[in-house]
Amino acid sequence: MGQSAKTNRAEQVIARCRKLAMFSEDTGTLKRTFLSAPMVDVHQEIKSWLEPLGMQVWIDAAGNFRALYPAAESSGPRLLIGSHLDTVPDAGAFDGILGVVLGVTLLEELRGRRLAFGIEVVGFSEEEGVRFGRPFIGSRALVGMLDDELLNVVDGQGISVRDAIRNFGLDCEQISEAKLSPDTVAYIEFHIEQGPVLEALGKPLAAVEAIAGQSRLQIVFDGRANHAGTTPMNLRHDAIAGAAEWVLAVEKFAQKANNLVATVGKIDAKPGATNVIAGQASMTLDVRHGSDDARSRAVQELIACAHEIAQRRGLSVRKNVLLEQRAVAMDRFLAGEIERAIANAGCEPHRMVSGAGHDAMILAEKIPAGMIFLRTPGGISHDPAESVAVEDVEKAIECGMRLLDQFASSPEFCKVASESSNTVSAEQRDRA
Numbered sequence: 235m236g237q238s239a240k241t242n243r244a245e246q247v248i249a250r251c252r253k254l255a256m257f258s259e260d261t262g263t264l265k266r267t268f269l270s271a272p273m274v275d276v277h278q279e280i281k282s283w284l285e286p287l288g289m290q291v292w293i294d295a296a297g298n299f300r301a302l303y304p305a306a307e308s309s310g311p312r313l314l315i316g317s318h319l320d321t322v323p324d325a326g327a328f329d330g331i332l333g334v335v336l337g338v339t340l341l342e343e344l345r346g347r348r349l350a351f352g353i354e355v356v357g358f359s360e361e362e363g364v365r366f367g368r369p370f371i372g373s374r375a376l377v378g379m380l381d382d383e384l385l386n387v388v389d390g391q392g393i394s395v396r397d398a399i400r401n402f403g404l405d406c407e408q409i410s411e412a413k414l415s416p417d418t419v420a421y422i423e424f425h426i427e428q429g430p431v432l433e434a435l436g437k438p439l440a441a442v443e444a445i446a447g448q449s450r451l452q453i454v455f456d457g458r459a460n461h462a463g464t465t466p467m468n469l470r471h472d473a474i475a476g477a478a479e480w481v482l483a484v485e486k487f488a489q490k491a492n493n494l495v496a497t498v499g500k501i502d503a504k505p506g507a508t509n510v511i512a513g514q515a516s517m518t519l520d521v522r523h524g525s526d527d528a529r530s531r532a533v534q535e536l537i538a539c540a541h542e543i544a545q546r547r548g549l550s551v552r553k554n555v556l557l558e559q560r561a562v563a564m565d566r567f568l569a570g571e572i573e574r575a576i577a578n579a580g581c582e583p584h585r586m587v588s589g590a591g592h593d594a595m596i597l598a599e600k601i602p603a604g605m606i607f608l609r610t611p612g613g614i615s616h617d618p619a620e621s622v623a624v625e626d627v628e629k630a631i632e633c634g635m636r637l638l639d640q641f642a643s644s645p646e647f648c649k650v651a652s653e654s655s656n657t658v659s660a661e662q663r664d665r666a
């Protein structure tokens with residue numbers, strides 16, 4: 235393919251991501267949560283790209299978009315390629331979406347050529363955890379981890395995951411059919427890096443070797459709502475003031491700790507009026523580290539700190555654990571093949587640990603998983619300014635095609651499943 239055709243292809247990938255970004259719950263900004271109405275338009279749009287390839291397309295009972303490009307022979311194994319289609323509020327156009335669009339593009343680039351393995355493209359219905367405070371709903375269904383407990387979780391409107399599935403016209407009774415087809419041997423996910431590392435190194439692509447573990451909690455300070463004009467300062471039990479002290483303590487703790495990140499990303503106070511001392515402040519806490527032990531210790535210390543602040547201020551504290559996701563290593567064979575494909579695409583390979591969570595860490599519970607990061611301009615993500623360079627998308631397509639060819643000629647590819655460990659090594663952790 236000539237250079238200008240390659241550039242056109244990469245530009246089309248970016249244009250498609252931007253087109254999908256128009257399907258939003260909010261006017262003027264992008265927000266698309268689990269099974270919200272604009273997800274129907276997204277599914278429709280992707281389906282229209284796949285129609286010329288004559289592929290079988292379906293939406294599984296967890297709302298995941300699935301499409302199958304068959305193997306040359308009906309008994310061939312299956313490679314899964316994809317990422318997520320939901321977004322954070324006020325999102326950029328590429329987080330997750332790019333991985334799905336690149337999957338579609340790789341199939342188009344095959345131009346009808348069948349491989350020894352089939353390729354299933356998946357667009358997960360939920361990865362971010364925005365609507366229900368619980369991430370990875372889509373990928374959990376594929377590995378059989380979308381259980382009753384999760385189906386019963388409710389959103390801010392009191393609608394459960396189960397009801398959201400029903401309201402979308404899907405059938406919860408069929409969730410088990412969303413599971414990975416038993417012939418699926420590996421999962422590959424393209425994703426923007428969402429950080430500044432590749433840009434600083436001047437490299438367009440990287441192989442991910444591990445994904446940091448994460449804890450997500452809701453922390454509630456309960457105090458005493460009272461009159462803002464009549465209650466002297468020394469007789470208050472102000473939940474917002476306690477929460478504010480704790481938020482700063484979280485920041486200070488993470489700044490001093492090695493390789494730890496901790497974030498309070500959301501805070502709500504009740505009753506929420508200018509002239510009322512807050513009786514309740516509810517916050518989220520997100521803690522990540524390459525070492526599960528270091529992460530657990532940090533969470534314990536931050537909770538102890540909340541109790542100490544609460545006691546001193548005459549408040550009480552409650553916690554609700556929303557997620558405990560261990561750190562996960564990517565499959566070693568796949569990471570090696572990805573590095574080789576990056577080199578074959580004319581780029582200098584690089585290996586790195588992901589601080590962001592990805593569907594790949596859920597898939598890795600059942601099958602070998604590998605990820606390819608694309609350089610993220612300015613390291614900006616979870617923001618409308620999120621972008622990706624045309625040249626880097628070109629390299630990603632080239633890398634993807636090389637990877638498919640490598641798999642097709644690798645006797646090892648079809649038996650990677652049984653042999654790899656997804657436990658994070660100390661060396662990988664140190665690089666987190």
Ligand code: GLV
Nearest residue numbers: 362589590591592
């Ligand atoms: C996903 O975007 C995450 O929060 O890691």
Ligand code: MN
Nearest residue numbers: 322329362616
């Ligand atoms: Mn994200």
Ligand code: MN
Nearest residue numbers: 318329330361
């Ligand atoms: Mn993502």
